[in-house]
Amino acid sequence: MKITASAASPYVRKAIACAIARGIDNQLERWTIATTDPVLSESNPLGKIPTLITDQGVALFDSPVICEYLDSIGSAPPLFPAAGPARWAALRLQALGDGILDASQPRRREIALPQDEGRIGYINLQRGKVARALDVLEKEVASLGPLKTIGDIAVACALGYLDFRFANEPWRPGHPKLEAWYASVEGLPPMAKTVPSA
Structure with a gap:
């Protein structure tokens, strides 16, 4: 592959x-x-x-x-749970993590362009999506585990991306439980071996 x-x-x-x-x-x-x-x-x-x-x-x-x-290759426990509540929970977390990325990547591009009222409105719209997703994750942090599901991995990658590209907008203030969870997983091999670089 x-x-x-x-x-x-x-x-x-x-x-x-x-x-x-x-x-x-x-x-x-x-x-x-x-x-x-x-x-x-x-x-x-x-x-x-x-x-x-x-x-x-x-x-x-x-x-x-x-x-x-x-996830269909190899013999490790699946990252995508079988049909049922656990699967929907993992997929929902994946959607939250991917949604943070989907709102952050275009915002990064827009920030670099000349600012006008429309662009500023768009940037603020995307920033609001990220803020709301972080607030939900803070409330539901108990649903996150040690990178055992696709949801855990997606959320960890999203938080890592915020650190990488938006260090000037720290996400940790106001999200102490999420911060503690991320600190517990960022050193695990899936994250430690994939640290982003420019």
């Missing part, structure tokens, strides 16, 4: 963290390619990362699909 590599992408980080949690990261070849490269578009018409090419040559995208595929 090979996966598009980016040391800065939180979505790539999430996929590789899943592979590490499953004990199959040694089966992943890192594929460095620009999103503008036509070779990537041939595999993924959206031209986005992560893209994973299976051993059978099938291109999978994006991170939720890739993570679920990786």
Whole structure:
């Protein structure tokens, strides 16, 4: 298998963290390619990362699909629980983590552009989404575990991304329980081996 590599992408980080949690990261070849490269578009018409090419040559995208595929390989306990309440809880946490990323990545791009009323409104809208998600996670921190589900990994990657790209907007104040949870998991292999870099 090979996966598009980016040391800065939180979505790539999430996929590789899943592979590490499953004990199959040694089966992943890192594929460095620009999103503008036509070779990537041939595999993924959206031209986005992560893209994973299976051993059978099938291109999978994006991170939720890739993570679920990786969860089907190997013999480690599943990151995606079987059908039932535990599965919905894990998927909901994944949606919260991915939602933080979905609101943060475009906001980062918008901040770099000339500011006008519309752009400022958009930035504030995205910032509000992140703030509300953090508040929910603080209230529901008991549902988070030691990176045993896709939800745990997605939330950890989202918090790591906020540290990486928005250090000037610290998320820890007002979220002491979430801060304590993150401190308990950031040193575990799925996170420690995937620390982002520019």
